[in-house]
Amino acid sequence: MTDVYQRRQYILQYIIIAVIIIFIARLFYLQVIDKDYKQLAKSNVLREVTVFPARGLVHDRNGKLIIDNQKEYDLWVIPNQVKNFDTIGFCNLVGVSDTFFRETLDKANEYSRYKPTLFEKGISVDKYASIQEELYLFPGFYGQVRTVRAYPFKSAAHVVGYISEVNQKQIDKSEGYYRSGDYIGTGGIEQSYENELRGVKGTKFILVDNHNRDMGTFSEGKFDTAAVPGNNMISSLDIGLQKYGEALMKGKIGSIVAIEPLTGEVLAMVSSPTYDPDLLTGQNRSKNFSYLLMDSLKPLFVRPLKAAYPPGSTYKPTLALIGLQAGSIEYHTTYNCPGAYYVGSLRVGCHHKGFVPNVSVAIQFSCNSYFCKTLRDVIDDDKFINAAEGLDYWKKMLDDLGVGVKTGIDLPNEGYGFVPSSKYYDKIYGKGRWNSVTVVSLGIGQGEIGETPLQMANVLSAIANKGYWYTPHLIKKIEGSDTMLKKKIVKHIVPIDSNYFNMVIEGMKDVVDAGTGTIARIPGVSLAGKTGTAQNPHGNDHSIFICFAPVKNPKIAIAVVVENAGFGSTYAAPIASLMIEKYLNDTITAPRKYLEERMFNAVVK
């Protein structure tokens, strides 16, 4: 056998020997020369402790703290350090039962003998102070501080949301950020702004001796990372107004949404029945949560965002705008109302009777006949090939006004409401087998259409602004990162001439001054509003009122829905006007005190 490359065997030998020599030299350095490691070895336990950042605080628009943090302690155990244990003493100290102690320790043992397991969570500061004094007697146990949420005003539960423990799905999705036992914002602002509020967790390495005593930081904290607190935020909410709204809605089911039209800032958002958000923090969270979940009035349901009501007459101003823009009606379009709208065998009743000289008057007196005709005029307009195209034009305009679509508000789980399209009717009646008569109830905001209270308030903002609306939002400022909000809050231009808005606003002003909503009048403040009484197949009519004020320079646009409460003027209108008065004047004038009193005490069943 010839082996011409025989000399190469030595090269390989040299490589191997060289590597082994390098390794031995390195080991000599590590094990003999460098003394650091021997120092570390003396304190024989190094513990990694997660430092939880404080969540961001939230103030309301007037600088009042509405989401706060409170300290709370968790007790952790490392099973293999539990030695010579006085079980009874420990159970008395912490206040747990003997069986709980055993079961928890068994579980911890199963998970890992060396890694810390959560033993008891949510211990208050006072209680932990007494535990801490004697904790040194119980090696293997140590406390860890964490902050929990507190809601000082005990208000706006649906807006703020709450904090809950992460579930496995969230842990998997977070790419390693969350670990079992961590908390995460659920619902409301807490969920929408989780990434901004939560901050960044830190890690601290501490040396612990064999008596479980803290022996100081490791490597002078060289490997520690500091926790970065979450960003503080300013909410657009006026917590005083919010609380006032909640008081007015007490005993009633429904919603209030108040928006500052100029900016899209949400001033108040009441979902009634509500609950104290503090119920969902701390130790009794899960118990309280199941009570709320089982409550037949569904207090956890976020009505302003998710409940879709037929808007009834409150939608007539919107329809008037669409009709004017489409050119199907004009300001001076008249109608002689015989007290009902007849078409074929169909009859739509009308509370108003008589001559309607123009569209403003039609709004003022909420003439059903006038608007049934207007809807048909739009759908059957000559410029559309058929009713389907007309209806889709109507739907497109509502889309632009933010009805039947998500407004993009910064709260989770926003509902769409519902606005039917031609396809929807094609499916029910067959293509070409329906016409404007079939859908005439849409003219008075009944039938298939559904708006959420948020959408009602939002479309009102667009009217108040005469042609545009900003994405409604609850957070107006995030400390440290404003660009994100700028991207989210968008100006939507409505393709309707501002001139038409004037005609509609004129009508809405007359509603309050001398129409169906006179009860809402506030001395010294000009209001534009519209009552609504939404028929409801499940029970009594819903009472609805929308209005904004002042008419010249709108500062607040508000929608109020009180379920099963009858006429819009009975409950919704007084509540809305009280809210406006409270917001604009901060006090309720004496003559209207009786109204306030009546609303506070009224119970609608």
Place this chain on the structure above:
Amino acid sequence: MNYQTIRKPNQGIDAMLILLYFALVLVGWMAIFASTYDELQPSIFDLDKSYGRQFIWIIGALILAGAVLLTDSKFYTTFAYIIYAIIMLMLAAVFVLGTSHKGDKNWIDIGSFQLQPSEFAKLAVSLALAKFLSVLNINFKDTKTRFIALSIFIFPTLLIILQGDLGSALVFFSFFLVLFRFGLPGYYLLLGVYIILLSILALVFDKLILMLVLLIISGAILYIGRRSRNSIFIVLISFLFSAGYVFATDFVFNHLLEKHQQVRVNVLLGKKVDVKDADYNVRQSKIAIGSGGFLGKGFLQGTLTRFNFVPMQSTDFIFCTIGEEFGFIGTTLLLAIFLALMLRILFVAQRQRSRFSMIYAYCVAGIIFFHVLINIGMTIGLMPVIGVPLPFISYGGSSLWSFTILLFILVKLDGDRLAILR
């Protein structure tokens, strides 16, 4: 008359190799015992503990070793390609049948046992490479020969990279050394070193800065050798290759590597300190080894090792336990045993008359060398955290068995060296 004598199975067996083998296996078992030692259950045969199971694996390994010695050595030469084909199929099958284990999908479940085909792929490649290169008149000047020889081990390497087992894949680069030994031109090795260097530079420095530096160097070389037309061509080609490679590395690192692998590489390069993961492991590993001092803390006296501060204490980081409990003396002794084993294998290789046996022996030495290089290098912070077992020492059946078979085939071939000439 036939003078052929009946040969006993143990005839011609190299006692030195066997001795070193037993020494390593025993050290491994003791280290696994120490690293997972639980004072509440001190029995070394407890099957709930990894040292108890390792005992079963060792028994199995010895049975396998016996079986290898009893098999006719012609079996390995004859079936080299078939074994290679079967293992390659299993490697491919992992994509379909494989289960994830420690984040890498490269295990096959057989009943309650898990098998890692990539461990056995080294054996298959060694046999196939030996067979291919032992053909008479093999000539490395022939491009086709080079191509086939390289393909034999690069193919499984790619499969293993796709399975996410970077460590095992890296080990296959040891076959470059084997090919070099048998005539692959030396510049292939230099090319390998250059590529590794370039990869590191590409990851450490901004790629545009690196481009600039490469451009300047190329320009300088061109200026110096401006008389030669040939050099212009070569410099241009190498520049284009380098540039392409830098961008490819960047792409592979950022898009193909898993996040935990990126972190490990970054930690070694000193770019990013992620206290929680990779760096934490290496630091704990270094503390454990360093705290052993010159003499060590004594058997079962290691405190850091028993508190699970270094993950994979009994597998990839087993060297820490030895470092902590037996100190510098212990680690040096272990390295000496490994050195003795590798040099002995090279010595054994040189005395072969059969080219197959000789090449095979070099393969074995190369594989063991790379495992030692990567594994121990990692625990003392000279290599990135890449999971490969320490041969014969680390806990685990696949690893122990594949190394046992690998070594004992060599022992068998060596034992027969006088009997047959291939």
